[in-house]
Amino acid sequence: MKIAINNIGKDKPWIWACLGSLICWLITGLVLSKLDFQSLLVNAALASLLAIVSFGQMYAITSGDGGIDLSIPYVITLSAFMSFGIIQGVESNLILAMAIIAAVGLLIGFLNAISIIIFKIPPIIATMAIGFIVNSAVLVYSSSYSSHKTSVVLTTIANGRFLGIPIIIVFALVLLLMIVFSFEKMSYGRALIAVGQNRLAAFLAGINVNKTIMIAYMISGLLAAAGGALIGARIDGAFLEMGQAYMLQSVGAVVIGGTLVAGGKASPVGAAFGALMLMLMVTLMVISGLPIGVQYIVEGIILILVLIIDNPHADSE
Structure with missing residues (x-):
């Protein structure tokens, strides 16, 4: 029985994040004395924004060598x-704005x-340093910033509904399918996993290791930029440290979704369920009246526990 459970965890690492999401939703229903499907949709919409950003982070982490994008x-x-x-409430500016934002990402x-x-700077240090530079750009840009309107299209994607389903969920699902396809059917996805597992072996197999890593971080930047535009549209504004x-x-x-923090294994579906689980956890902690500081502590503890359980070297020690 234990072997079967372990095999399920290895073959479908997203199953645990899925179960965790279900448990969080059920507990929330118990606390509120009401199991509301609409509340699940609201949390799924918020989780979709996190998932878009997390997909990019997944590419960086999968590349290995401690690749976490802190920018x-x-x-x-x-x-x-x-x-x-850039948009300033003018719909015709949308294409230009998104092109510039994508280029910046x-x-x-x-x-x-x-x-x-x-x-040869360690990824965490390198991305943090670049992040500080980007933050300086934010400070300069925001100093001359005055509140404007964003695009109706972005607002509709971020907040709209179609047949009762938040459009942002559909958007995230389409993106998820594209990413799953890239890992399962495209050579780049397989190359990234190989690079994350063993860079020397990947190089000897004819994979352009540096190019593969570069594309991973560029995808991370692109998805973070797209996520930022949609998050701004969702809350109808922008502010420092948002x-x-x-x-x-x-x-x-x-990581909760099953992607190895050491690299070499990606779980796009798991990242989506991991985002949902975290959002449901935050909702549960908010309705329970926990201070924001305690919420961060709980999230940190859960992340550490997942890292300990999923330690690839644990079995060999």
Whole structure:
């Protein structure tokens, strides 16, 4: 029985995040004395925004060598400010704004990769340093920022519903399917996993290791930028440090979902369920009256426990 459970965990690592989400939803229903499907949809909509960002984090983590992208929260904040500053409520500015935001996200990911590949700086340090530079850009940009309107299209994607289902959930699901396809059917996904498992072996197998790592961080930057624009549209504004909560949560969603923090194994479906589980946990803690500081402590403890349980070296010690 234990072997069967372990096999399920290895073959479908997302199952535990799925079960955790269900348990959190049931406990929330008990606390509120009402099991509300609409509340699940609201949490799933918020989790979809986190999932979009977490998918990018998953690419960085899968690349291995301690690859965690700590520039993500700063990219989110910058792209939110830029979406309002460029669009200014004029719908015809949407394409230009999204092109610029996407370019900025890709550029930041490129700089992260250059710092790691060329200058051999550890990923956590490199992405944090680039993040501080991006934060300086945020401070400069926000100093001349005045409140504007964003695009109706972005607002509709972030807040709208179709047949009662939040559109942002559909958007995240489409993105999830594309990512699953990239890992299962495209050569890049297989190359990234190989690089994360063993870079020397990947190189000897003919994989362009540096290019693979660079693309991973550029995807992370791109998805953080897209997430920032949608998060800004969701809350109808931008403010300093609005992306900070996503630093821990993006890592937590990915790791809880079954992606190895050591790299070499990705679980896109797990990242989506991990995001949902974290959102339901936050909702549960809020309705329980826990202070925000305690909430961060609980999230941190859960992340540490997951890392201990999922330690790839645990069985060999």
